[in-house]
Amino acid sequence: MHICKKLEIKNLHVNVEGKEILKGVNLVINTGEVHALMGPNGSGKSTLATSLFGHPNYEITQGEVLLDGEDILEMDVDERARKGMFLAFQYPSEIPGVSVVNFLRMASKARLSSNGGEGMSAREFRKILKEKVALLKMDESFLSRSLNEGFSGGEKKRMEILQMNMLQPNIAVLDETDSGLDVDALKNVSEGVNQLVGENFGALIITHYQRILNYIKPEFVHIMVDGRIANSGGLELVEKIEAEGYDWLVNSPVASAV
Amino acid sequence: MPTSEQEQLNLDEYKYGFKDPENYVFKPQKGLNTEIIRTISEMKKEPEWMLKFRLKAYDMFLKRPMPNWGGFLGDLDLANIYYYIKPAEKESRSWDDVPDDIKKTFDRLGIPEAERKFLAGVGAQYESEMVYHSIIEELEQKGVIFISSDDGLKKHPELFKKYFGTVVPIGDNKFSAINSVAWSGGSFVYVPPGVKVEMPLQAYFRLNSENSGQFERTLIIADEGSEVNYVEGCTAPTYSSDSFHSGVIEIIVKKGARVRYTTIQNWSNNVYNLVTQRALVEEDGTMEWIDANIGSKLTMKYPSCYLVGKGARGDILSLAFASKNQHQDTGGKMIHAAPHTSSTIISKSISKNGGRSSYRGQVKVHPGCKGVKSSVVCDALLMDDYSRSDTYPYIEVDEPNSSIGHEATVSKVNEEQVFYLMSRGLSEDEATGLIVKGFLEPMIKQLPMEYAIELNRLIELEMEGSIG
Ligand SMILES: Nc1ncnc2c1ncn2[C@@H]1O[C@H](COP(=O)(O)OP(=O)(O)OP(=O)(O)O)[C@@H](O)[C@H]1O
Numbered sequence A: 001m002h003i004c005k006k007l008e009i010k011n012l013h014v015n016v017e018g019k020e021i022l023k024g025v026n027l028v029i030n031t032g033e034v035h036a037l038m039g040p041n042g043s044g045k046s047t048l049a050t051s052l053f054g055h056p057n058y059e060i061t062q063g064e065v066l067l068d069g070e071d072i073l074e075m076d077v078d079e080r081a082r083k084g085m086f087l088a089f090q091y092p093s094e095i096p097g098v099s100v101v102n103f104l105r106m107a108s109k110a111r112l113s114s115n116g117g118e119g120m121s122a123r124e125f126r127k128i129l130k131e132k133v134a135l136l137k138m139d140e141s142f143l144s145r146s147l148n149e150g151f152s153g154g155e156k157k158r159m160e161i162l163q164m165n166m167l168q169p170n171i172a173v174l175d176e177t178d179s180g181l182d183v184d185a186l187k188n189v190s191e192g193v194n195q196l197v198g199e200n201f202g203a204l205i206i207t208h209y210q211r212i213l214n215y216i217k218p219e220f221v222h223i224m225v226d227g228r229i230a231n232s233g234g235l236e237l238v239e240k241i242e243a244e245g246y247d248w249l250v251n252s253p254v255a256s257a258v
Numbered sequence B: 001m002p003t004s005e006q007e008q009l010n011l012d013e014y015k016y017g018f019k020d021p022e023n024y025v026f027k028p029q030k031g032l033n034t035e036i037i038r039t040i041s042e043m044k045k046e047p048e049w050m051l052k053f054r055l056k057a058y059d060m061f062l063k064r065p066m067p068n069w070g071g072f073l074g075d076l077d078l079a080n081i082y083y084y085i086k087p088a089e090k091e092s093r094s095w096d097d098v099p100d101d102i103k104k105t106f107d108r109l110g111i112p113e114a115e116r117k118f119l120a121g122v123g124a125q126y127e128s129e130m131v132y133h134s135i136i137e138e139l140e141q142k143g144v145i146f147i148s149s150d151d152g153l154k155k156h157p158e159l160f161k162k163y164f165g166t167v168v169p170i171g172d173n174k175f176s177a178i179n180s181v182a183w184s185g186g187s188f189v190y191v192p193p194g195v196k197v198e199m200p201l202q203a204y205f206r207l208n209s210e211n212s213g214q215f216e217r218t219l220i221i222a223d224e225g226s227e228v229n230y231v232e233g234c235t236a237p238t239y240s241s242d243s244f245h246s247g248v249i250e251i252i253v254k255k256g257a258r259v260r261y262t263t264i265q266n267w268s269n270n271v272y273n274l275v276t277q278r279a280l281v282e283e284d285g286t287m288e289w290i291d292a293n294i295g296s297k298l299t300m301k302y303p304s305c306y307l308v309g310k311g312a313r314g315d316i317l318s319l320a321f322a323s324k325n326q327h328q329d330t331g332g333k334m335i336h337a338a339p340h341t342s343s344t345i346i347s348k349s350i351s352k353n354g355g356r357s358s359y360r361g362q363v364k365v366h367p368g369c370k371g372v373k374s375s376v377v378c379d380a381l382l383m384d385d386y387s388r389s390d391t392y393p394y395i396e397v398d399e400p401n402s403s404i405g406h407e408a409t410v411s412k413v414n415e416e417q418v419f420y421l422m423s424r425g426l427s428e429d430e431a432t433g434l435i436v437k438g439f440l441e442p443m444i445k446q447l448p449m450e451y452a453i454e455l456n457r458l459i460e461l462e463m464e465g466s467i468g
């Protein structure tokens, strides 16, 4: 299994449907670090997340994204994943007719086979899967259901974290995984993330709320406004935003009205 | 059937495209005329009535126009086809007696192996003749008949004559007429009252020479309260010019009997596959057609059920996969000619690389047939912008007291789904393949396991290299 250590985003500009959404983002995430990314609706957080993974609708017009010094913008989406990157989607897709367990088996084979690593036996896979399901306090019946089909909002988010736990990425971007979770679910999901936090895991946690950060402690907090990182700091930034909102960061009142 | 991963990796695009050297007992000149018809009949040592039947059919064939609906038939040159090719002196009951070349072919197709593993009986047709037919002894002792139709005509003349041509009349359509002229091979199946054949009977059809025609004729009679499950598979080598397959399948489902007929059609992409399949279903009988069309250049095939007894039931599961230069024009027909009959048609089609699939279906309820229920669901999946899918449903209901439903959906493989799956490390081919499998899953899970595996494997092959 390939282990990566550092994701560098340099002056990233991204157009969507011909409109510039990201206007020069700079950010470095090392394994062992947890970063939080906050910012007003429509400021470009999901665009950043999705661009990092190579969605075909997102056109990179300038800048670089390096994974351990290697340009990933040329890589196919799946190659990035096999190198150890993971995106927990804000709106995960539904895949009718494909069971969670079969899908996870395929995905984990793909991940383990990167760099010609050893596969996992079916029995070993099942055992690990059951452990992770228990950890996230999920019902095993989810495993035989179609992937995300008919899942509630919160169930979909848990499923994202289950996948992350199975695939053991090194750099993960969690796009509003906390939104729509009830109190208990938030706790379980946070535990799922904290399981991974350590020297081989770095994360960018996109959120609107302080509450997930009570469970997962970021060392770095960044605020995105209008396609740029407008401010970076520590946890104190989160408190300021809870108290004052984003107005103090936004120069133009038009931009904040998005 | 070979399923190991190793073998799958080495497969060419069309795995069954190999051809054997020709070593035939009889191969006439191309085309159809009364002289050839007489020769075929003579070689088969048929009774007089069958020769008359063939000649009458020839008349009808000449009179009937080519269908101008369905697929494009303008390139089908009926004069450039060998109508009868006799590959071997006789039909064998043991693989050891099948000529070596031919036996090798069936070995490569995995037929004898499947026979040992999970089949109650196997028939194998090579070009125009059945070269092998065998059924397990236990069933034979119960009176189950499973032989070639040619043998059926010889050994059970009364039974054969009583039903032959009754479900699909000679002149039903241009292609059933050709079949009635040139028919050879196919299976004759009779299941006595109350006998349940648990494991499937399988027939395998192989075309080998270029421009050959195959016109098998299958007749299945399931007597009262009996059950049987019949499966056919087909392959051919790929040639630059076209071959032609036009079978006729007639099934009689007696009171309370149940027949399931499964086709896994995987002809090479130069075969015109124009088949007439029809079942007559009597009181409380059940007919299930499972029709998977993956190969061929053009398939026009609409399995049908004539529900003629009270409480009779018909089900069709139709699966079509149309790729480059392929047109699958498939669907089904349900004719409700008795009260309280019910039917379902479920059709799933996939079109990719410019392929075209059309659903064509008919549901008809005769006046006075109260309490009829019918539901038709067709879902089409398009893999790209230049493939095509159409739906042609014909519904004629002449009885107000009936409940008829029809739903159709067309969807395109969704970019977000592909991105989502790829973001988990699956290649683009794997991602689209998984979406396709998911689309077909509700249908595949209804198949017996061996066929589900086989079908999944064929679909994987079709999906390979589909992008970029
Ligand atoms: N496919 C698209 N077509 C048009 N505009 C788009 C598209 N995707 C994103 N945008 C626009 O890009 C801007 C940034 O969107 P993005 O989803 O990145 O915001 P966000 O910061 O994640 O917001 P939220 O907090 O609401 O999730 C928005 O104005 C959005 O409307």
Ligand SMILES: [Mg+2]
Binding pocket: A045, A046, A047, A090, A175, A176
């Ligand atoms: Mg967002």
